[in-house]
Amino acid sequence: MNNKIQTSFVDIIDKIEGWVSSFIENLPNLIVAIIVMVISYYIARFVNKWAVKLASKRIPQNSISNLIGRMCAVIVVSVGLFLALGAMDLSKTLDTLLAGAGISGLVIGLALQGTLSNLLSGVVLSFRKKIEIGNWIETNGFSGEVIDINLSSLVLKEFDNNLVVIPNKTIIENPFKNYSLTSKMRIVVECGVGYESDLEQVEKLTREAVAGLYTSDDDSEIEFYYTEFADSSINFICRFWVDAENAKNKLDAKSVAIKAVKKSFNANDINIPFPIRTLEFNNKLNVNNTQNGEFASQN
Template sequence: MEFKVVDKFWSLINEKLELWIELGIKHLPNIVVAIFIAILFGILSRLGGRVIKNLLRKSFESQQIADLLTAILKVLIIAIGVFIALEFVGLTGTVTSLLAGAGIIGLAIGFAFQDMTENLIAGVAMGIRKPFELGDVIEADHVFGNVRAINLRNTLVETFYGQIEVVPNKILFRNILTNYSTTGRRKIEVPVGISYADDIEKAVEVIVEALNQKDYVIRSDETAVYAKEFGDSSINLLVWFWIKYPGDVGFMQARHDAVVAVNNALKEADILIPFPIRTLDFGAKGGEKLNTMIGSGQNKESQSSNRSEQSEQADQGEESASD
């Protein structure tokens, strides 16, 4: 009885093995073609990866972004080869299951590493758009300085105080970003005040002439001075001029030299830059002016002193008459 059961199981196993061998022999050409396709796509991914890496490193400032995109493209090429090979073997269901599984895994990774993924995508997007390059002066979200490195997840910015700010790429991608190096020029504004007794047009002419003599001033036809407002002690002016930026002369140095030049030019032209002055005037709306009030006060004091002198003289006269 036991031998019959063993023979039955062995016959079933033998039939199954014969079926597999028959199917294997039948699909042997497809298997060979599938292996050849997989090997071919593997070679293509390596050769294509080198070419793509060289092109991307020339296109992107960050080598990390270029290497990441190259790795993604290589994986895609290999995945396409594997899916085509599985189709040749006839494992269509396996291909569908792999695609579904890859989608679920990608979704789970996206939720688990949402912040990291967002910075990564923002870094790749900025690498393609190139809103700034290495060495550019940028300002975004209270960060102001020179770009020192562009990585996959963050960008390193060296501030003008010497600190390194590590800025997540999503902040630079989401917020308003100002690039001071794109146009190659920058306008400097210098406020200055002149006294009410001086001529505004003469001050404008003197300041413009003084600034246009500086080598760092470009687009001299656009150097301008505008009257801004009536200040407490002066007429306030705004001085505008352009410099090359970044250039041999930095922003702070150019502004410092411009302030010195404006000050010297106004002094030579005998135009006063006044300090705060307070004038008391009580004559507005029917009141008395300060000099009138002081004069009337002095008159009253003199009158009172005269009266006191007269009274003293009268007293002295009375005393002498009595004697």
């Protein structure tokens, strides 16, 4: 019994001595690994600040800039970790970490598929010049001013001051209309005049009313076209260009043009008819006709 105990103590002492010897032998490699990790940490901090500063010049969203900085820092630290493990001759451990990272990345990617899709879409939107903060856009049935593009969603402020939060993935996968990309918009005014109206005079008055509101720097003309013989009127459209960058400017311009055309028509006795239904009775009814028992009883 005593021999077994002594043998066990000897084995334990031998293992401890072996560990100490291995530690002393690998002490230079350990020091090198620690130095590599410290250097990589400070390099990662510098890279983080540099990447955030560089990204903020092109991306107005702080969340996206910070994300890019953190990703660059993680890459630097990961490289430092692999170099440190290599310096300590832990190649097998390095292979195990790489295999585990691949499996973990696959599991996390499947679990957070929607979240990662919105995150990547937010990064893509941040680099798109065709949609920026302050633009007036229309997408997915909503229209408003872009006030924020973050890592998960895009925020619109509508006419009524309500905020609409739209996932970034939805913006990427669906078309959108950006009113702020151009400085001009075409306004279309539709109207109808009575059949008794002088059509030449109507066209002249409409052109003059619109021309008195907006002056154009280019050669774009005011377009006027009669479109149809309707039930109660002869309908026409008038098209012209105005300086506008959002839907509100477009509505304002159309409203002003309609008031100007209506005022001009009133001053020149041009009738803008509303739908009229005429009832005509060709069979002369005689309520006193004694042959009709119903009418006779009423009399």
